Amino acid sequence: MKSGKMNAAIMDKPLSIAIKQVDIPVPGEHEALIKVHCIGVCGSDVHYYEHGQIGRYIVKEPIILGHELAGEVVKVGKAVTTLSPGDRVAVEPGVACGNCEYCKSGRYNLCPDVVFLATPPVNGAWAEYIVMPVSYLHKLPDSMSYETGALLEPLSVGFHAMQRGSAKPFDRLLITGLGPIGLLVGQAAKLFGITEIYGTDTVAFRRELALEMGFTAVFDPAADQIGEKLNELTDGAGITLVVESSGNARAMADSVKLVKRGGRIVFVGLPTADTVPMDMASLIDGEIDTYGVFRYANTYPAAIQALQRSAVDLESIITHRYALTDIKEAVETARTRKDTSIKVMIYPNFVAE
């Protein structure tokens, strides 16, 4: 590997991003240096790029975004025995404290001291290299592509949603919102043995992709009578599990009507509205269980194992690929072409021949 400087995409203020030379980081005792093979553009990255803030997280200093990545170990710290240079790994981007009540109970995604890549002021990995503690690096089987490795991050949200919602093979699942997360919730559902997967989205391109990726049927919430159609398609049996991944207030409220009594709703999409009215009577009367999902915990090893011998495909959600040097175009594609782009993938070490 080269030493000294590397390319990194630095965002200094909203809508302003450019490649700059920064120092290649040096791994500490329990860390490894990763040569980033590919890294996705996430909705949160685009949000920081556009607005400079998500809730209480504000971009005050120039920042490197990006947190969905896989790459090759090129150097390890003195105390590292579990990985060596040449290993291919997926990077789990949130490093928890390990000592709090949440960490000790296994729910480390709720750790108040978690350090998460590309969440201000923490830098992400739209760069040629990154250093990470080895316990957050997950070795990829030879048969698994780097792209799938990078997509384990958004897949993990779907995997966690399945775990939270106690998914079972005989669930009849409805996923509202078919962006990258909704589509990957569908793939996670398959890994949990679910075969009846319905989806809704207002964007035709997303519905078509969902069908190509194995959804049973898809609907346009603006045009279709979804409740009636689901009733027909399930022979009156109804939906047992809803995963709401749009964040749309209407879709969130409707989920109570679309799930059957005794069913479960997992809320993944963060609402764009401050408050969302809910039909609490139906929720209570129907004994509907509801769950929130914040990122994920303990999903990487399980997802790698489940994916390895399955035919479930994640890569179909990649619609665009860019070299890191084209970062501006990459982010703009994700920001402005929502009708034709799902996942934009960046290749930091790609050099045109």
Ligand SMILES: [Zn+2]
């Ligand atoms: Zn993400």
Ligand SMILES: [Zn+2]
């Ligand atoms: Zn903790």
